[in-house]
Amino acid sequence: MESVRDVRKLPKAHLHLHFTGSMRPSTLLELADRYGVHLPDALSGGTPPKLRATDERGWFRFQRLYDIARSCLRTPDDIRRLVREAAEEDVRDGSRWLEIQVDPTSYAPRLGGLIPALEIILDAVEEASRETGLGMRVLVAANRVKHPLDARTLARLAVRYADRGVVGFGLSNDERRGLARDFDRAFAIARRGGLLSAPHGGELSGPGSVADCLDDLRAGRVGHGVRAAEDPRLLARLAEQGVTCEVCPASNVALGVYDKHDDVPVRTLFEAGVPMALGADDPLLFGSRLAAQYEIVRRHHGFTDAELAELARQSVRGSRAPADVRAAILADIDAWLAEPPGASEEPAA
Structure with missing residues (x-):
């Protein structure tokens, strides 16, 4: 096998990670036992559940599993543990900057x-960042199925925080x-307060949902966005506007x-000049973390180390990291690429 560089050592930013979905399976099992929560086999079997959410029933099952896992987070200590472990996993995978996404209303009833x-x-987040050295910030997310x-x-x-x-x-x-435009006033509030607009679009729905994110919510990043590959004009628009798509290959499949x-259109977006940030989405349910997304792109889409380095640069440029942090990570990406590849390593899991 051709010698390649270890993607776990490639500095990168992680821009698409959901809060509960970042949990370690072992932590879920421990918390469920502590609180007497019965876990279905899909969450307790030790392997990622079989999911297919392209129909309403499949999405309901996915959401139900997510809600059960979330019910095991009940105290501030549980929250601190989840965030610290998510940071540790990211550091292990070469992440230098993490923007974790959370809807705090889901945890409010048990946290006061x-x-x-x-x-x-x-x-x-502040504590975990200090302890692990990982730059961390938060993206607050509204729920599309709520008012x-x-x-x-x-x-x-x-905005207040x-x-x-x-x-x-x-x-x-x-x-x-729900329609993206139903949430335009919320996003206007956020933008006026200096926050990045980063709605989901272009995964379960087609390219029109990506266009709606741009037109109605003025998205600076789009969660997923892969279905834009079905519309060449939309690809050109994303590239021209420099809108980063947070692409999550494992969860797409x-x-x-x-x-x-092989079907995930990573190469199509890349060659169209659309900035991308590979993300793990919900490792608890999909079974793979950040470095594994880079391995998928390498193995299934033929990305060279130079192209993987460019993906890492795009993730950093698409982040909200301060300018000096970005510059440091970008320099370290160049250093990773400048070093000759060593012997092949075990793939990221």
Whole structure:
């Protein structure tokens, strides 16, 4: 086998990681036992569950598993543990900057309310960043299946905590439900407060949902965005505007958006000049973390080390890291590429 550089040592930024979905499977098992939560076999079997969310029933099953896992996060200590472990996993995979996405309303009932929940999360992020050396920030995300007024409340809250580590505002859950324009006022609040607009689009729905993110929510990044590959004019627009797509190859296949890794249009986006940031999405459910996404692109799309380095640069440029942090990571990416490849290593898991 051709000798290649270790992608776990490639400095990179991680811009698409959901809060509960970042949990280690072993941590979920321990917390479920502590709180007496019955886990279905799909979460307790030791292997990633079989998922296919391209129909309503499949998405409901995915969301149900996610909700069960989230119910095991009940105390500030649980939150601190999850964030610290997520940071440790990212550092192990070569991440130098992480923007973790969370809807604090999901944790508010057990943590004393919406504001205390976000403050606990931000304190945990600050602590984990200090302990691990990983740059970390938070992207607050509204839920597409809830009322747009809820999103406005979250946007105001996110802006209020912009000086505590909130850098962006997102929109998650099933993009086939609700219109992007229903949330335009929430995103306007966030943008006026200096936050990045980073809604999901172009995964379960087609390229039109990506265009809606651009037109209605003025997205600076798009969560997933891979379905833009079906519209050459949209690809050109993303490239021209420099909108980064947070591409998550493993989850695209796990959710049935594409049948196999070879079908994910990573090469199409790359050659069209669309900036990308590879992300792990929900490792708890999809079974692979950040470095594994780079291995997938290498193995299934023929990306060279030079091209992988460019993907890492694009992730850094698409981040909200301070200019000096970006410059340092970019320099280290160049250093990774400048070193001759050593003997092949075991692939990232």
